[in-house]
Amino acid sequence: MSLPYILIALLVLAVAGYIVGRGKALSSAGGDSRELHSLPGYYGWNVVVSILVPALLLLIAWLIIQPIVLDSQVSSKISEETIAASSLDLIMSDVVRVAEGLDLAVSQGVMSADMASSIRTELTDVRSRLGEIGVALGSEVTAETLRAAQTYRSISGTGLLLRSIAVLAAGLIGFAVGVMRTNKDFRARNVVETVVRYILIAAASIAILTTVGIVLSLIFNTVEFFRLYPAADFFFGLTWAPSFGGGSELGIVPLIWATMYISLIALAVAVPIGLFAAIYLSEYATSHVRAVAKPLLEILAGIPTIVYGLFALLTVGPLLMNVFGSGGALGVSWMSGASSVFTAGAVMGIMLIPFVSSLSDDIINAVPQAMRDGSLGLGATHSETVKQVILPAALPGIVGAILLAASRAIGETMIVVLGAGAAARLSMNPLEAMTTVTAKIVSQLTGDADFASPEALVAFALGMTLFVVTLGLNIVALYIVRKYREQYD
C-alpha cells in the first residue's frame, strides 16, 4: 500500500474511532452527558489520538529508517573494486534508477513482475528495454548494478508491505486501547489537551529545527569542502577563479570586499535619507502628511527584490553608463558595463530606505515626551532638540537599526546577481563590475558542476561565512535594540 492509501485508511479508522469512543462514553453514562467527566466529544477525540499518535509516529520512523537500511543492504552487494573505480554515490543512484525503471516497466505491463526480478544482463539488454518506456540510463547496466537493483526492489517491496501491516496494526491496537479505556469517569479532556499541548510545543520547536537544519547542512558540506581545499587559501586567497576542470583558486577576499563595498554604498544612500525621513515624519509632519507619506515609503519595502534587480540591470545601469561610460555625458570612460558596484549599491540603498526609516521611526517615537518637553522648555529650537536630545538618546537604537540594515544588505541576492556583475575583482573603482558572496553562491550551485567538486561545495563555505556574519550582526543589533528599549520602558 502506498503512502496516500495508508493515510486514508488511518483517517477512516480515526473517524470510526471518534464515533465509537463518543458512543461508548455516552452509553456508559446511561445517555446522560452530565455524568461524564468531560464533554462527549473529548472521548471521541481521545480514541482518535490513541489511533493516530502511535501509527503516525511509527510511519515517520519507518520513512526515515527504511532508506538507511535499504542503502546499507544494497551497497553491501557492490564489490570493493566497483566502488574504487567510481564512487558509491554514483553507483547507488544508478541502482535506484534501474530499480525505479523496473518498477515502471512492471506497472506499465511491459515486463511481468517475475521477469523484472529474474532478468539477467547476459540475456536481456536492460538499458534499451528501459529506454523504450522512457527511463534514460547514462551508461550500460552492469550485471552487478542489475543484481543490486533487484535486491533493492525486493527489499523495498517487502519493506512497503511490512510498513502497511505495522502501521495499520498500530492504529488498530490504538483503537482497541482507546475504546477500552473509555468510561464515564475517564479524564478524556486532560489526555486530549496534553496531546494538543505537545503538538503546540512541536510546532514551536520547528524554529529550532530550522536553525539546526541550516547549521548542519552548512557545516557538513563546508567540512567536506575544506577537506578538498585548504581553509587558509579560502579565507586569505586574493583571487577567485573557479574552473570546473580543476585547479581553481577560490579565495573569498575579493567577494567579501565587493560585498562590503556594495553594502557600504547602499547604507550611504539609505541611512541619511531614511533617518531624515524618519525624523521629519515623527517630529515635524502633520498627521495628514504622515498618513500619506509613511505607507507610500513602505511600498518600497514590499516590492520584491527581483524587481529591484531588474531596475538595476535595465534602468539604473544604462543610466549610469550614459553619464560615466565612454561617450557619456561627462566625457569620461570610467564605466565599461551597465553592471557595477555602484549600480547595485544605489538600488539596494533605495530598497533599504523604508527599512531604516520605519525602524528609526519606532525608536525615535520611543524617546519619552518628557525629554522633548524639557529641552523645548529650556528654549531650544525643535531641530536643536532633535540633534542634541532625541538623537543622542535614540543613538543606540539607531545603530541597531543600521546594523540590521547592513545585515540585510550583505545577504541581499537578486540585486547583486543582476546588477553587480559576475567577475570577482579587488578594485577601488565603484563603477567597475564586481561580484559578491551571495551572487557566487547562486552561480556555483546553479552551474553544471559535479556536486562533490570543490567548485560546487565552495558555495556552502560561502553560505556558512554569510550565515555567521549576518547572524553576528543580527545578534548584536537585537541586543542593542532590546537593551535600549528597556531603558525607557
Added chain:
Amino acid sequence: MTDTTLTPPSGKTSAPTPNKITSILELDPLTKKRNAAEARFKLYGIIAIGIGLFFLVALLWAILSNGLGAFSQTFVKVDVPLNQQQIDDAEKSVVKTSKYRAIIDDAFAKELAGANITTEMSAKDLQKLFSSGAAATVRDYALANPDKVGTTVTFELIASSRVDGYLKGRVKREDLAEDKNLDAAHLDLVDQMKSAGLLEKRFNWSFITGTDASDSRPEQAGIGASMIGSLFMMLVVLFLSLPIGVAASIYLEEFAPQNKFTDLIEVNISNLAAVPSIVFGILGLAVFIQFMHLPQSAPLVGGLVLTLMTLPTIIISTRASLKAVPPSIRDAALGIGASKMQSIFHHVLPLAMPGILTGTIIGLAQALGETAPLLLIGMVGFIASNFPDGVAAGFFSPNSAMPAQIYEWAKRADPAFYERAWGGIIVLLVFLMTMNIIAIILRRRFERRW
C-alpha cells in the same frame, strides 16, 4: 511651534540696534541663525521624503513604461488555403514545420499581392516577419480541425519580436544596422502592411495564459505556467505555515513557561526572521533535495522552503494579535469553567483570527515575491513549456514560479525578453497589490479596539 521660533510682528523692520539692549520683538543675529538652522533641518527632512517618493515613482514608471508593451502583440492576418495534399506531404516529411512554413509563404505572397504591395525580398527573407512558431500554429489548427481542410482559413499569425518591437517603438530603424534578423527593407514593408490593414496590434492574452518559450521565440513566451507553479507553492505555504505558525504562537504566547527552552525558541525565531533568504535556499537544497531526495524544481520543495521563511513573519504577527485580545476574555471563560485550552481555542483564537489572517496574507505576499531560494532548488533554467497535468503533478513535477520566470527572462539578454520580464513584474505586482489590499480590508473590517 516653540517660543524660540516666534517671529516679530509685521511692521517692525527697523535695523537691529547696535547696543546690547535688544527688544524681545526683534531678532538678534544668533536667533536668526538658529531659526535658519531650524528651517534648513526641516527642509532636509522634506528633501529626504521627496527623494524616497521620487524613487518610488521612478521605479513604478520604469516598470509601467517598459512592461506594458508585453501585454500587446502584433499579429499578421494571412488567408491560408488548407489543402489536404499539402498537409499530407508536410506530415510525411521529417521537418514538418518547414513545409507548413512554405504554405504560409505562398499564402503571404498572395496576400501582399492582393494588397498591392510589391517587394523584392525572397520568401526566406519574408519569413523573418513571422514568429518561428507561426508554422506550428497553422499545423496545430489543421490537425485539430480536419473539417476545415480544403477551405481557406484566415489566420492571425504572431509577428516576430523585431516587427512587434518596431510597432511598439522598442526597435528603432537605426538599431537594425547590426541586426541580422531584420533590415530596413522589412520595416518599409511593415509600414506598408500596416496601412493596408494586414497588421494588427491587440491585447496579448497568451502572455498571461501561455507558457514559456525557447530562446528564439520571445514573442510566444507567457507567464501562465509559472503562475500555476507559484499557485501550487503558495498552497503549500498556506497549508503548512498557517497551522504551524498559529500553533507555535499559541504555545509561546499562552502556555510557554519562562525557561531556557522558551528563550531558545524566541531567539531562534527572531534570528530566522533576519537570516538571508539565500541561506534558506541552501537549506532547501541540502535537506529537501540532497538528503530527502524530493524532486528538483518541484513547487512542493519551493513551498517547503518558503514555508520555513514565512513562519517567523506569521508567528510574529499572530503573537501580536493574540496579545491584543484582552485578558478579561480569558478570565471570563476560565471563570465559567472552561479549561485553559478551551478558553483559548473557543474564545481567544476566534477573536484574534482577523489579525492572524492579515499577517498570513502579508507573509504569503512576501513569499510570492521571493526569488533567491528558488534559484538554488533548481527553478531557474527550467523552461516551463507545459502546464502540469493534474494536481499531483502540480506539486511534484518541475515547474517555474513567477519571480524565477522573470529572472530567467532577464538572463536571456534580449530586449524582447526584457519586455516580457517587465510585463511579468506587472503581473506579479498586481497579485501582491491584490493580496495587500485584501489584508488591509480585512484589518479595517474586522479590527476591534478593546
